[in-house]
Every structure is written in C-alpha cells, then in structure tokens.
Amino acid sequence: MADYQFETRKVIEKIKEYNPRIIGLQFPDGLKIHALKLVRQLEKELEVTVIISADPCYGACDIADTKLENIVDLLIHYGHTPLPLDYKIPVIFVEAYAKIDIIPALRSSLRLLSGYEKIGVATTTQHLHLLDEAIKFLEDHGKRVLSDEGVGTRRGQVLGCNFSSVKKLNVDAYLFIGSGDFHPLGIRLSTGKPVIAADPYTGEAKSIEDFADRILRIRFAAITRAREAEKWGVIMSSKKGQERLSLALNLKQMLEESGREAFIIILEDISPELLVPFRELDAFVVSACPRMPIDDYHLYDRPILTPIELEIALDKRRWEDYTLDEIIF
Ligand code: SF4
Incomplete structure (x- = not known):
C-alpha cells in the first residue's frame, strides 16, 4: 500500500487558526483507508471532534460543504487541489503527495x-x-x-x-x-x-492507444444509436463543481430545436438505478461530470452522450472533430 504525505503538523497549525469545535474530513476512495489514523491524531492533539465523510468523492468538484455545512465548522479535503468555487464553510486542501519512487x-x-x-x-x-x-x-x-x-x-x-x-x-x-x-x-x-x-x-x-481506440469505437456506436432517439433526458448534477445549469438549458434547447423532446433531470450522484423511473426516455446527454458517459457507459441500457457527442448526433459537428468535454473554470 502506498504511503502519502498528509502534512499533519501543518494541517494542525492551520486548523488552530479557525478554532473549530467540529471538523469534517473528506477523501477520495483510495485515501479513505488512512482516515482513522488521521482522526486519532487530530483528536489527540486538538480539542475537536472529527466526522469522516464516507460518501464517494471523485474530485474537488465534489466538496462536501453543502452536506456538512450545518454540522462542521471546518472541512479538510484530502487528495485534490482547490477549484475556483465559493465554499460555504472554510476548506483546507491537502494534496496528499504519494511517497513513491518513480x-x-x-x-x-x-x-x-x-x-x-x-x-x-x-x-x-x-x-x-x-x-x-x-x-x-x-x-x-x-x-x-x-x-x-x-x-x-x-x-x-x-x-x-x-x-x-x-x-x-x-x-x-x-x-x-x-x-x-x-x-x-x-x-x-x-x-x-x-x-x-x-x-x-x-x-x-x-x-494507451489500443484502449483509446476501443473507447472511440464505443463512442461512435453510442452516437449512431442516439441519432434515432426522440425523447431525451438532460442529466445535470447538483454538485457544485459539475452543476453547469446554462449548459443543461442549452442542451435542452438544442434538442427541442431539432424536433426532439427533452427533460432536465438533476441528481447529486448519477446512477442508472435513479434513472429507472424514466423508462420512456430513449437516450441521455450529460451536462455533469464529462467522464460519466465515457467511463460508465456500460452501466446504462440506453445511449448516454457528452454534449460534444450530442452535437455530432445532431449533425452540428463532424466525427473527425470529436474531442473530450471539459469543465474549465
Ligand atoms: S467533474 Fe468529473 S472529471 Fe471533473 S473533477 Fe469532477 S469527478 Fe473529476
């Protein structure tokens, strides 16, 4: 198991500046295994109670401040660098560098x-x-x-x-x-x-070439299937760093202008189970995390596209100009 630099001494000094009573800790999945050890140390050295967030966390797009804002005074987020977002409670970011020989x-x-x-x-x-x-x-x-x-x-x-x-x-x-x-x-x-x-x-x-080639073939097939879809779900996320409401509105408009029906659906964590009630829909386009349609496509029984892939399906962009959807603040 790899070890990481949690910079606990530095973190303790920073925590003191906020004089908190209750602290939240948030980790990506790979680092959660270190949580108990960190809590022991923080609670021993500071007069605080620590609460660990066990929810999945894939990026700094998903700071747990909205879930914890009424519970903790301060959040320590491990494993990601900050995004330019307004957080509701103070957040200390700890990169957690790996101690490894490259x-x-x-x-x-x-x-x-x-x-x-x-x-x-x-x-x-x-x-x-x-x-x-x-x-x-x-x-x-x-x-x-x-x-x-x-x-x-x-x-x-x-x-x-x-x-x-x-x-x-x-x-x-x-x-x-x-x-x-x-x-x-x-x-x-x-x-x-x-x-x-x-x-x-x-x-x-x-x-990575063979893997990328396989993924591009899968994306081409998904776009081709989606061309036939009449009823669309536009999936947006309530996670602060993935919200992109204006993109969701544009996608709905784009679909309606092309004669399709489109419904905006908001979720926090997007999963196929939560979309089961919307069986009538033929396809989805995602304004939330751009990687969802590409990395989780196998979980869905209907085509699920990125906004750029939707443009291709609607003949507004050529397949030759395929690229990844990105969230750049
Ligand atoms: S939006 Fe997706 S890819 Fe971007 S940081 Fe969040 S989880 Fe990672």
Whole structure:
C-alpha cells in the first residue's frame, strides 16, 4: 500500500487558526483507508471532534460543504487541489503527495517513447512533487520535455475533465505519470496524440492507444444509436463543481430545436438505478461530470452522450472533430 504525505503538523497549525469545535474530513476512495489514523491524531492533539465523510468523492468538484455545512465548522479535503468555487464553510486542501519512487516506471517508459523526441509530461495531484525529477530523468535520456500550467491547474497537472495544461504543448507524444487508464485516456481524447502511461505503483509503462481506440469505437456506436432517439433526458448534477445549469438549458434547447423532446433531470450522484423511473426516455446527454458517459457507459441500457457527442448526433459537428468535454473554470 502506498504511503502519502498528509502534512499533519501543518494541517494542525492551520486548523488552530479557525478554532473549530467540529471538523469534517473528506477523501477520495483510495485515501479513505488512512482516515482513522488521521482522526486519532487530530483528536489527540486538538480539542475537536472529527466526522469522516464516507460518501464517494471523485474530485474537488465534489466538496462536501453543502452536506456538512450545518454540522462542521471546518472541512479538510484530502487528495485534490482547490477549484475556483465559493465554499460555504472554510476548506483546507491537502494534496496528499504519494511517497513513491518513480524511476522504475520512467525507465519502463523509455522504450515506448523511443520514437518521439518532444515529450509533454502530465500527472495528477498525488505526484506533482515528482514532476521535476521525471523531467530531469527524461532529459538525461535525450528527450526534449515540455510542461505547462493549465487553467485552474498547476504545471503538468491534469484532472479528469481539465487537460488545459497539456493541450497547447507542441509535442510528439505525452508521458502520463500515475495509475489507471482514466487520465491518460483523457489526454489522448483531448489532444489526439500518443500517450504513454507510466505507473509508479507497478513500475510498468504502456501505450494507451489500443484502449483509446476501443473507447472511440464505443463512442461512435453510442452516437449512431442516439441519432434515432426522440425523447431525451438532460442529466445535470447538483454538485457544485459539475452543476453547469446554462449548459443543461442549452442542451435542452438544442434538442427541442431539432424536433426532439427533452427533460432536465438533476441528481447529486448519477446512477442508472435513479434513472429507472424514466423508462420512456430513449437516450441521455450529460451536462455533469464529462467522464460519466465515457467511463460508465456500460452501466446504462440506453445511449448516454457528452454534449460534444450530442452535437455530432445532431449533425452540428463532424466525427473527425470529436474531442473530450471539459469543465474549465
Ligand atoms: S467533474 Fe468529473 S472529471 Fe471533473 S473533477 Fe469532477 S469527478 Fe473529476
């Protein structure tokens, strides 16, 4: 199990500034396993009671302040960097950097990067502190390495719905440092360029191309099926960072102008079970998290599209101009 820098000493000093009575802790799923240890330490060193949020949390788009605002005086959110949103209660963000050696994964990536000269690097919050080490390693192995800040993201940082730090780089390919297919797939779909994913937890590296190709085929099939749909659900989320009401209104209007019927449905956590009562609908388009239709499509028995995919289904955009929907504040 990977260890993380929870910066507890720094956090305790910050908490003291707010003099809270009750504190909430929020974690993405992978970090929840550390919650009890942190609560023990905070309650031992401070005169506070700590409440752990066990709800799923996939990003800083989903700060638990609305759920906890009447209960806690202060929220500590681990694992993500802040988004420019107005929080109802004070929130302390703790990046929780992973304590991990990235060199074995970078070594594994060299063979896959051998055909490319200019490399763009990207990573997630947990590995931002390792970016300079990765750049030096790649440069020492003859690569030209580029990285940039994004809109609302740090240098080299990508979110599942924000690839602004990598999109404008003039590179031949990207190296993503982190685990899973979620972020490298996003880089591939938003830039159209080859992506090598180096996983510091396994020390291995792989190309994301075959996986991206399979996903694009699935998206093409979903768009084709959705062309026939007459009755649409426009799904929006009440999560602060995903709300996008004006987008939902535009999607409804776009569908109605094309002769379809459209209903806006709001949920906090979107799931197929909660959409069961709306059997009459033929298809969905999502104004909430842009990754839902792409990553959770297999859970739904009807086509579920991103706003950009809806434009293609309605012949307002060409398939050749397919790209990822993003939430850029
Ligand atoms: S909207 Fe989706 S992809 Fe974006 S930060 Fe939230 S959970 Fe991640």
